[in-house]
Amino acid sequence: MTIERRITALDWPRIAGELNAHGAATTGPLLTPGECAELAALYPGESGFRSRIVMARHGFGRGEYKYFAQPLPPLVAGLRAALYPRLVPVANAWNEALGTPRRFPAELAAFTAECHAAGQTRPTPLLLRYGPGDYNCLHQDLYGETIFPLQVAILLSEPGRDFEGGEFVLTEQRPRMQSRAEVVPLRQGEGVAFAVHHRPVQGTRGTYRVMLRHGVSRIRTGERFTLGIIFHDAR
Ligand SMILES: O=C(O)CCC(=O)C(=O)O
Numbered sequence: 001m002t003i004e005r006r007i008t009a010l011d012w013p014r015i016a017g018e019l020n021a022h023g024a025a026t027t028g029p030l031l032t033p034g035e036c037a038e039l040a041a042l043y044p045g046e047s048g049f050r051s052r053i054v055m056a057r058h059g060f061g062r063g064e065y066k067y068f069a070q071p072l073p074p075l076v077a078g079l080r081a082a083l084y085p086r087l088v089p090v091a092n093a094w095n096e097a098l099g100t101p102r103r104f105p106a107e108l109a110a111f112t113a114e115c116h117a118a119g120q121t122r123p124t125p126l127l128l129r130y131g132p133g134d135y136n137c138l139h140q141d142l143y144g145e146t147i148f149p150l151q152v153a154i155l156l157s158e159p160g161r162d163f164e165g166g167e168f169v170l171t172e173q174r175p176r177m178q179s180r181a182e183v184v185p186l187r188q189g190e191g192v193a194f195a196v197h198h199r200p201v202q203g204t205r206g207t208y209r210v211m212l213r214h215g216v217s218r219i220r221t222g223e224r225f226t227l228g229i230i231f232h233d234a235r
C-alpha cells in the first residue's frame with residue numbers, strides 16, 4: 001500500500017482525540033520492517049544529509065543524528081506530505097484555543113513556502129542513532145519563528161530484539177506545577193505524534209498553555225534508530 005493510503009487508513013479520530021487529551025498519540029504501524037531497515041541503512045552513508053550532530057558536543061545527550069538534505073528520500077517526503085494535512089485540524093484548533101491568530105494551510109507545500117519566506121529553508125527531517133548508554137535529553141524542536149505545533153517520530157528498531165531501554169519520554173508542565181512524565185510504548189515501524197512546544201488545556205477558569213518536552217531514556221543494550229518528521233524547516 002502506498003504511504004499516502006496507509007496514512008489515510010489510520011484511525012485519525014482516535015489520534016486527534018488523544019492529541020487533544022494528552023498532547024501525544026501513537027499512530028499505529030506506519031512503516032514495514034523492510035522500510036525501517038532501509039531507512040536505518042541510510043545512516044552511515046556520506047550523501048543525502050546536510051549535517052551530522054554528535055549530541056554530547058552540544059549537551060543534547062549521547063548519540064547522534066543527521067538531517068536529510070533536499071531532495072528528501074521519497075519515503076520521508078511522502079510521510080511528511082501525507083501526515084501534515086491530517087494534523088492541521090488539531091494544530092489550528094490548538095491555536096484557536098490559545099488565542100493565537102495563525103492558521104496553517106491545508107497542504108504541506110503551502111506551509112513550506114511560508115517557512116521559506118520566513119528564511120527557514122533547511123529541511124528538518126532527521127535520522128537518529130543511539131547505542132548502549134546513549135540518551136536524548138528533554139528538548140523542543142524549534143528552528144525559527146515559524147513553527148508547526150505537532151511533529152511525528154517513527155521508531156525504526158524493534159524493542160527487545162534490537163535494543164533494550166531507550167523509551168520515548170514526554171514531559172508536560174502546567175503553570176505553577178511540577179512536571180509530569182509519560183512513556184510512550186512503540187513498536188518497530190510505529191509513530192508517535194506529539195506537541196512540539198505547547199498545547200492548550202481546558203481548565204475550570206479557562207484555557208491554559210501546557211509546555212511539553214520530549215526525549216529518550218538511556219539505551220541499555222543494542223542500537224536504536226528513529227526517523228523524526230518535523231514539519232517546519234530550519235533557519
Ligand atoms: O529518538 C526518538 O525517539 C526521539 C527523536 C526526536 O527527538 C525527534 O524526532 O524529534
Ligand SMILES: [Fe+2]
Nearest residue numbers: 139140141214
Ligand atoms: Fe526531538
